[in-house]
Amino acid sequence: MVAGLVALILATLFAGAALYISLVEHPVRMDLEDAPQLAQWQPSYKRALPIQAGLAVLGGAAGLVAWYQLRDWQWGAASLLLLANWPFTMLVIMPTNKRLMALAPQEAGAVSRAMLRRWGELHGIRSGLGSAASLLFAWGVLAIR
Secondary structure, three states: OHHHHHHHHHHHHHHHHHHHHHHHHHHHHHOOOHHHHHHHHHHHHHHHHHHHHHHHHHHHHHHHHHHHHHOOHHHHHHHHHHHOHHHHHHHHHHHHHHHHHHOOHHHOOHHHHHHHHHHHHHHHHHHHHHHHHHHHHHHHHHHOO
């Protein structure tokens, strides 16, 4: 039961951080001019990376422990959704991240703006994965007898 509660807390923290970025931070960033937009994204990304990565891995691992202990499908499914953020980020989002990090703010323009717009769309998928995992973990907690 403890592992399940830990998984729920970590997944909810992940989802909350991802939703904040998707619904608050990134839309405001997109209202900036090109150079400040990129200059704001770069340090924000560096700070968010270890937090979100750690929450996804630890929450997914705790969920797998809960699945092993309880054998209810919600725990396994939620863990896979939360852990799916890693390959999705590495394979789909990381190429854009690397290109954005390689640019100097004075090089920002239409291309960096388009990449940041696409980055926001892709990050929305991470928000969805984390939210779905949180809901399944909550269901698992409520289903424990």
